[in-house]
Amino acid sequence: MILSSEIEIYEFVEELGHGMFSDVASFRRKSDRKIVAVKRMSRVHCLMGIREARLLAALTGKNACNHHIVRFYEGFADRYYFYIVEEAMEMSLTDYQKANALKRFRVCDIRTVVLQVLVALAKLKEMGIVHADIKQENIMLVNQRFQPFRVKLVDFGSSMTANELAAMWTPYIQPRFIRAPEVLLACPCTAKIDMWSLGCVMGEMALGRMVFPSLCDLELAHSIFGTRGLPSPAMLKSGIKTKMFFDWVETGTGARFWLLKPYKGRELLTGTQSLRRHAPANLDLLQAMEQLEHGSADCDYAELADRRSLVDLLDRMLTLEPEQRVGPDQALQHPFLTLKHLSGRGKYRAFYALQAYREAGVCPPQERSSNHEDSSEEGDPEVPRRKRRSVGRSLRSFFSRLFSRRRKKQPTTSQGNEDALEGPSSSAAPGGQPAHNPVTTEEGCTETAGSSSAPESEECAGNNGSPLDAPEEPPKKRGFLRWLRTRFSARRGKKSVAAPGSSSSSQ
The missing domain is CATH 3.30.200.20 (Phosphorylase Kinase; domain 1)
Structure with missing residues (x-):
């Protein structure tokens, strides 16, 4: 062909x-x-x-x-x-589950798939498009061998723009088992219907069965409202099909309320208790999922925190009120995807949580806690990177601190003692006597200030009686070795000063 x-x-x-x-x-x-x-x-x-x-x-x-x-x-x-x-794609999530006889997916694999679908939904929201058919059959694996659980969203046959969806009078879209409550009641619909469908897919991957099983719309209403609670009166009032599922009941005291109609289609065969077992109340069953194989205590606690974070995101996706339901941008900042709940477990996070992202070639979302205001988790503080310092700069800083510390411990020397400091042309006389230098102290300071650096001019200021409390800085433009020789010769000169009388004679 x-x-x-x-x-x-x-x-x-x-x-x-x-x-x-x-x-x-x-x-x-x-x-x-x-x-x-x-x-x-x-x-x-x-x-x-x-x-x-x-x-x-x-x-x-x-x-x-x-x-x-x-x-x-x-x-x-x-x-x-x-x-x-x-x-061309390889296979859908449903085909992969059947081919590998999987009852449920691993939590790290669920995270990888949900993250990618949320990125796709965020792009659709940016362009004003609603997919309206998010299910496992339409989430395709690209190449499971080389990029495990890298997926793409397919089948846009039921898609429409957000304006077209809002203008629909009684929308009949989405398969029944992933149908949002606002679509079921024919309320005004938004792009949040895709988030409900993704929540159903996420729960099915974790549970290994449908979250809201049903054979008709009334049974779906019992599955949803029996586990997630009743909608608000405003939502029920705005629904065109509300009276198909609810009765407006008036009590003897005059109070009125909406009452869910009884469902008798399967009650004789399965019973209400059997039906409720398919949809765990408030998804508490997810928190009781079996733990991983025995490992370290840190791994066990991290796995438990991971499952609880999964349940929290799932609960936000399956919120009845569309206005309160989490959107794709907010969901991308949830701790389950940003891994904030594992921030204190560095090795476990690097191996367990990020491994699935890396294998699928997916980048984890940026942690912006301001975009996810509902989360009580706080992001890790950013550790500033240390600036690299040169060897010469490090040595200058070290010797500056060393000499300033020693100088503070010793008493202030006199002017004659300072004359023993050897500059580029000075020399100490044998026997410990200072050599005669015709240059006066003021001239020496002037010459030193003109030919040397700031630390030596500060020494000259010390000759006039001011203590040398300020730490010295090595010259920036002069040679470092020259400055170092000057400092060591100064220390040798202080040790070679003979008696206090010599200072008086020099004065």
Whole structure:
């Protein structure tokens, strides 16, 4: 089988899957022999295909393929079908779970997948697009062998703009098991419906079963409202389909309230207790997930903290009120994804938590606690990097502190003793007697100030009787070795001063 468009020829390789409105197969491009995925829709659903192709083209034009959204190549039609050409993926999360007989995913793998889907949802929110079909079948693994759990979001057949979603009178979107409560009650909908669906996917990956199982809308209402609580009166009042699930009951005292209608479809077969076991109240069952194999105490506590953080994010995603539900930008700053809850366990965090990010080629989100105001966790303080110092600068600083400390311990010397300091042309007479130097103290200070550095001029100030309390700094422009010789010769000169009478004679 060969398909031809205006710019490319595709050779059939194999079938990949069948959907409600389309079929997917892999083809090989003749130009570069690259494998691509081709989605085929009948002429009846041609308008849906054209709409999806336009959305994908707009996303690809905005570089959305680098935000974990499938790359779009082209769309074309023949006499019977409409085709959408996309990049080829390996398998969906559902296929991977079935192929490996997994009951549930590891917490670190859930974190990696949820992070990437949130990045995709943040990009969609930026462009004003709602996916409306977030489920495991539409989260595809790119290359599980070389990049484990690197995923991309596919299937934009049900997508629409946020304005189109808000204008819908009674939206009938999303599969039932991931349907948001505002869609169920036909309330005004926003892009937060994708966050509810992602929460259902996240819970299914952790539990190994559907979070809200149902066979009809009333059973779904019992699954959601029986575990997450009843919606607010304002939300119930704004819902067009509220009376399909709730009765407006008036008590004998005149009080009125909404009462969830009883569901009798499966009660005779399974019972209410069996139904409730499928949806744990307030998701407490997640906190009781079995621990990892026996390890160190630090690992056990870190694993427990990781699971509790997962439950907290899941609880925020499955909030009934859309206004209070967490958005993609806020969720990206949650401790479960930024790993703030493991900040005190450096080795464990580096090996356990960051390993999955590294293998998938995913960068962890930036920790901006201001964007996640609901979190009580605080980010780790940033450790300033130490500036590199040269060897010469370090030595100058060390000897400056050393000489200033010794000078403070000794009494202030007289003017005659200071004459024993040897400059570039001075010398000590044998026998410990200071050599005769015709240059006076003022001239010596002037000459030293003109030819030497600031520390020597301060010494001359000390000859006039002021203590040398200020620490000296080595010369910056003169040679360091010259300054060092001067300092050591000064110390030798102080030791060679004979008696106090010599100072009086020199005066």
